[in-house]
Every structure is written in structure tokens, then in C-alpha cells.
Amino acid sequence: MNPNLSPIHSLLGTALGDSLGLPSEGMSRSRIAKRWKGPLEQRFLFGHGMISDDTEHTILISQALLLCGNDPAVFQRRLAGKLRWWFAGLPAGIGLATAKAIIKLWIGFPPGRNGVFSAGNGPVMRAPILGVHFSNDSGRRAAFVRASTLLTHTDPKAVEAAMMAADCAAFATNGELSRDVILDRMKEITVSPEWKQPVERIEASLAAGTSVKQFAEEMGFSKGVSGYAVHTMIMVLFIWLRHRGDFCLIVSEAVACGGDTDSVAAIAGGIAGAEAESLMPEWLARLSDRPYTLDYITRLGSALAESREGSLVSLPSVANWLIIPRNIVFFLAVLSHGFRRIFPPY
Numbered sequence: 001m002n003p004n005l006s007p008i009h010s011l012l013g014t015a016l017g018d019s020l021g022l023p024s025e026g027m028s029r030s031r032i033a034k035r036w037k038g039p040l041e042q043r044f045l046f047g048h049g050m051i052s053d054d055t056e057h058t059i060l061i062s063q064a065l066l067l068c069g070n071d072p073a074v075f076q077r078r079l080a081g082k083l084r085w086w087f088a089g090l091p092a093g094i095g096l097a098t099a100k101a102i103i104k105l106w107i108g109f110p111p112g113r114n115g116v117f118s119a120g121n122g123p124v125m126r127a128p129i130l131g132v133h134f135s136n137d138s139g140r141r142a143a144f145v146r147a148s149t150l151l152t153h154t155d156p157k158a159v160e161a162a163m164m165a166a167d168c169a170a171f172a173t174n175g176e177l178s179r180d181v182i183l184d185r186m187k188e189i190t191v192s193p194e195w196k197q198p199v200e201r202i203e204a205s206l207a208a209g210t211s212v213k214q215f216a217e218e219m220g221f222s223k224g225v226s227g228y229a230v231h232t233m234i235m236v237l238f239i240w241l242r243h244r245g246d247f248c249l250i251v252s253e254a255v256a257c258g259g260d261t262d263s264v265a266a267i268a269g270g271i272a273g274a275e276a277e278s279l280m281p282e283w284l285a286r287l288s289d290r291p292y293t294l295d296y297i298t299r300l301g302s303a304l305a306e307s308r309e310g311s312l313v314s315l316p317s318v319a320n321w322l323i324i325p326r327n328i329v330f331f332l333a334v335l336s337h338g339f340r341r342i343f344p345p346y
């Protein structure tokens with residue numbers, strides 16, 4: 001496929017997975033299946049989708065990439081500044097470790113010394129676009145993934161999970177098709193002992209043709225996939241390799257798993273999107289957010305594609321003043337989803 005499409009489709013894939021997974025975040029697989037029949041569709045606010053922190057952070061990463069001149073230290077400082085102002089806009093969805101790390105930035109810790117010891121999936125959800133951007137440069141890719149991760153999370157497992165997401169996105173961008181090559185690389189990245197058994201299980205289950213549902217049950221995720229980076233990335237890797245090439249099925253399976261649905265689907269969507277010729281038009285048409293519109297995300301993705309080729313590209317303009325009113329609408333919608341969950345089906 002046209003390599004210039006990868007950044008655009010990865011960003012949009014993240015936004016689609018995020019927006020489609022958001023209404024079922026925290027619900028179990030069985031409750032999701034009882035509540036919504038039929039194929040997956042945008043259903044956050046009157047049949048439309050909105051994005052959460054997963055896409056917002058991916059956008060901030062993209063903006064920081066355009067401003068850093070390929071220097072990971074400059075990138076980290078730019079991203080730190082962006083995260084601080086993002087936090088000041090009172091986002092409704094934020095992980096605990098990310099919140100603590102940003103508060104530390106506000107009280108004066110230098111970027112890179114402010115991270116907290118956690119392996120939540122915050123750094124993983126913003127990693128696929130780094131893999132796409134540096135798909136041809138594994139050294140820079142690793143340096144930027146570390147810079148991004150350590151800005152919030154310092155547990156080595158968080159770095160490893162983010163590196164896996166970035167490398168999968170790079171493989172998708174480069175059109176690497178061999179499962180063995182990909183799994184060998186995953187084994188190389190996953191140094192912490194917690195990965196050993198799950199990665200071996202992925203390999204065996206893929207060979208046996210196990211379904212996503214069955215694999216999730218075998219891993220002990222029958223109620224849902226947690227926001228622990230190891231759990232999230234194990235499921236993302238399995239779903240992507242199991243259904244490679246079918247963007248719609250990958251996102252649908254990720255959401256159906258339950259648990260941290262928006263992040264699991266956002267990461268899977270960011271990876272699968274990087275190699276998808278086309279995304280689901282009916283999902284895109286109902287992605288209705290401000291100021292991060294479909295048009296803005298597309299412009300940002302094409303600016304990244306241009307800068308990958310070495311041209312100096314300016315940051316696409318965006319109506320930042322809309323962020324606070326938008327966040328109020330988003331917060332009210334999240335509240336109404338919470339209220340709806342008091343009632344059956346359970």
C-alpha cells in the first residue's frame with residue numbers, strides 16, 4: 001500500500017478503536033453481548049463516536065514529532081509541555097499513573113524524571129504512531145518510545161509493551177508478513193519474566209487456530225482485558241496476528257473482549273490501520289468530535305507522512321479553544337453512560 005497512507009490510517013484507526021470501544025469500557029464480554037446486538041457501530045452519543053485519552057495522547061505525540069526535529073530529548077520536552085496543558089483542560093478519562101506523572105511535571109520535576117513506577121497501558125496506547133513514523137529506523141523508534149514512556153511510566157514492562165506496540169505498527173507499515181519474524185522480535189523485546197508464558201501461548205494458540213474468545217478465556221480474561229500493559233498488549237498482539245488484514249474484525253474482536261475496551265481497540269486499531277487500504281466508511285462518518293475532527297486527524301497524518309520524507313512541515317492548525325467546552329459535553333456523556341449501567345442487562 002501507499003506508505004504515505006500509513007500515518008493517516010494509523011491515527012484514524014486509533015480514533016475508531018477508541019471511539020467504538022468507549023461505550024463498553026469496564027464492561028464484561030457477556031454484558032456487552034447482551035446489551036448490543038448486531039455489528040459494532042458508533043454508539044457513544046446518539047449514534048456518534050467521540051474519542052478519549054488514547055487518541056488525544058496519540059495526537060499530542062504526532063504534534064510533538066512535528067516540532068522536535070528528530071531529537072528524542074526535544075520530543076520529550078515538547079510532549080511534556082503538551083501533556084501538562086492537556087491535563088489542565090480537565091480530561092474526563094485519565095489513568096492514575098499518568099495523572100500523577102503530569103502533576104509532578106506541574107510541580108517542577110524535569111521531563112523524564114517525573115514518571116511513576118507503573119505498568120498501566122498509558123504509554124502503549126500512544127506507541128503505534130511512533131512505530132509508523134520510525135518504521136525504517138529501529139534505533140530512533142526505540143529512543144522515542146523510551147522518551148514517551150518514561151514521561152509517565154517507569155516499570156520496564158511498560159517500556160516493553162510500548163515497544164511491542166510500536167514494532168508491530170512498524171511491521172504493519174513495512175508490510176512484513178511473516179508471523180515467525182514478528183514473534184521472534186516480540187520475544188527479543190519482552191525481557192521481563194511476566195511475558196514468557198503468555199508470548200509462548202500466543203504462538204501455540206495461533207498455530208492451533210484458537211478463537212479470540214477462547215484465547216481470552218485461557219488467559220483468564222473472560223470478564224475483560226485489564227489496563228495492565230502486559231494483559232493489554234498480549235490481547236492486542238493475539239487479535240492482530242489472528243485476524244491480520246481485516247481491520248473491521250480486529251477492532252470488533254478487541255471491543256467484544258470487554259474490560260479496557262477503548263484502549264485495547266485503540267492500540268489494535270492503530271496497528272491494523274497502518275496497513276489497511278481502507279477503513280470502515282460508516283464508522284468514520286459517525287466519528288463526530290471537536291476540535292479533533294476527521295479532517296484535522298487526516299491533516300495531521302499527512303503532515304507526519306511529509307515530515308517522514310525529510311521536509312520541514314508546519315503544525316496543522318486546530319481550534320484549541322473548543323477543548324474545554326468539548327470536555328464538558330464529553331464528561332456529561334460519560335456520566336450518562338455510567339448512569340445507564342445501573343440498569344439491566346447485567
Ligand SMILES: [Mg+2]
Binds near residue numbers: 054093262263
Ligand atoms: Mg481511554
